[in-house]
Amino acid sequence: EVQVLESGGGLVQPGNSLKLSCATSGFTFSTAWMYWYRQFPEKRLEWVARIKAKSNNYATDYTESVKGRFTISRDDSKSSIYLQMNNLKEEDTAIYYCAWRGYWGQGVMVTVSS
């Protein structure tokens, strides 16, 4: 059974940092392309970042609004991915989901507010 479990959300002030983690099981993680998505309070969904597998040189892509602030990474030995979020803005407030293909975690809430 595929399992995806995010952690690390919380309340932070604008300009601060937060790191999300995503632990997975039930599939061959080392060859998987992994994704972060987010859902804003008004329910709009947005792709945030993608990291490819080792065979693709762990290539990464980001939505424009987070480029230079967010970094996606992975640890194949732990079947986990991460999202380092720096210089957070109020508009980053959302539920963040980790996903492999159609399998999504339950999400973690990130609130950026002073």
Next chain:
Amino acid sequence: DIQMTQSPSFLSASVGDRVTINCKASQNINKYLDWYQQKLGEAPKLLIYNTNSLHTGIPSRFSGSGSGTDFTLTISSLQPEDVATYFCLQHNSGNTFGAGTKLELK
């Protein structure tokens, strides 16, 4: 960037009705269109991938069709448990979601 226009935004239907939801891409996305269902308080759940392939465990009353720029999700006979918001997602070039269709029972 590819834009996805989803319609209708809101839909009210009765149990047993045939329901259709549409997504239109701003450019050709080939077959790379998925449909998700999101119930209140839950994560999105994949229903259909690559236009018309049913995801594991999804009831056969759900189906997808289309190609190029126009795509449709069909629920052949609406059930009470289908009350949810439905999103399309194109993954031909980047990833772009539709704005969602909120489906309620009449």
